[in-house]
Amino acid sequence: MANILIVDDSPTETHAFSNMLQKHGHQVLTAENGADGVAVARQELPDVVLMDVVMPGLNGFQATRQLTKGSETAHIPVLIVTTKDQETDRVWGRRQGASGYLVKPVAEAQLLKAIEDALSGR
Secondary structure, rough: OOOOEEEEOOOHHHHHHHHHHOOOOOEEEOOOHHHHHHHHHHOOOOOEEEOOOOOOOHHHHHHHHHHHHOOOOOOOOOEEEEOOOOHHHHHHHHHOOOOOOEEEOOOHHHHHHHHEEEEEEE
C-alpha cells in the first residue's frame, strides 16, 4: 500500500486519519506543521501528502506550494484536507499545486477514494 504523510497540527485529526489509513494497510508518517511537513516529505518522499491549511508558521497553502514546486517533491500528490470550505480556498489550493481538496470532516470512503485517485494520477 501507500506511504502517506499527514501534515496537521491537530493530534485528534492526525490520530483519526492515521487509524483510517493504517486499517487499510497504508503506512503513515506525520508532521505537526507546514515546515516540518516539507522537511519530512523531502526526506521520506511519501506517495501522497494530506495537508491541513490552518497551522502555525508555514501554512498548508505555503507548504503545498513548496512541495509541488520543488524539484525533488514535485511528483508527490498533495491533497489539502481542511475545514476551509470557500470556493476561493479551493481555487487557491489548486493554484498552489494541490491534486485534490477535501473538507473536514472527511468520510473514510471519500478519503480513500481521493488517495486512490491521486496515486493513479486522476
